[in-house]
Amino acid sequence: MVEVVNRQRRLKLDTEAWSNFAARALDAIGKSESSATIAFVSDRRIRGLNRQFRGVDKATDVLSFPAEEKFNLGDVAVSVDTAAVQAKENGLTLDGEIAQLILHGLLHLSGYDHETDNGEMNRLELKLRRRLGI
Numbered sequence: 672m673v674e675v676v677n678r679q680r681r682l683k684l685d686t687e688a689w690s691n692f693a694a695r696a697l698d699a700i701g702k703s704e705s706s707a708t709i710a711f712v713s714d715r716r717i718r719g720l721n722r723q724f725r726g727v728d729k730a731t732d733v734l735s736f737p738a739e740e741k742f743n744l745g746d747v748a749v750s751v752d753t754a755a756v757q758a759k760e761n762g763l764t765l766d767g768e769i770a771q772l773i774l775h776g777l778l779h780l781s782g783y784d785h786e787t788d789n790g791e792m793n794r795l796e797l798k799l800r801r802r803l804g805i
Contacts, residue, residue, distance in 0.1 A: 672706045673697065679713040679751050682765075689773070692803075696774050697744075699799050700781050707744045707780055709773055714752035732757060733772040735779035747776030770805040 673693035675686040693709055712720075714730040722728045724736070732753040738745035749772045751765075758768035774796060783792035 673709060674706075675709045675711070677711045678716065679711050681713065681751050681755075684711055684751070689769070692770060693773050693777065696777050696799070696803060699802050700777060702744065702777075702781055705742050705744045707777060708746045709776070710746065710748045711751050711769075712748050714750050717748055717750040717753070720748055733776045735776045737780050744777070744780035747773060747780065749773060749776065767805055770803070771800065774799060774803065774805065 673690045675690040675693065677684050677686055689709060689711075693707065694703075697703055697705055697707065717732075717734060718728065718730040720734055721731050724734070730750055730753055732750055734748045736746040736748070749769060751769070754768045754772055755765055757763075758765045761768070763771075778792055778796055778799075783795065785792040
């Protein structure tokens with residue numbers, strides 16, 4: 672089960688559709704029995720989270736907060752503001768960018784780390800993007 676909450680005011684988002692997408696992504700990752708929470712937030716909020724938990728005082732696109740529970744993977748925060756900018760820069764739809772960020776965050780919750788794994792996470796993410804149609 673994936674709970675999706677919209678904690679920003681910029682855009683009205685279909686949380687049920689995003690919950691269904693995230694559940695499909697978890698299934699593709701091999702974590703269909705796991706749960707997670709996705710929170711859509713503003714740049715201001717994600718900057719605060721980034722500063723508080725990573726010591727980086729700037730907005731970012733996505734943050735992952737792993738849980739210490741067997742079936743609850745944790746939480747993913749997605750900045751809708753940054754996603755909109757990146758979508759425009761990369762020639763993507765906002766939905767396409769958000770889908771990529773959710774997948775990226777869920778992979779981090781599943782234990783992958785692109786900063787230390789010699790490209791394993793990036794290869795898997797590209798494969799899963801194709802499988803999920805993003």
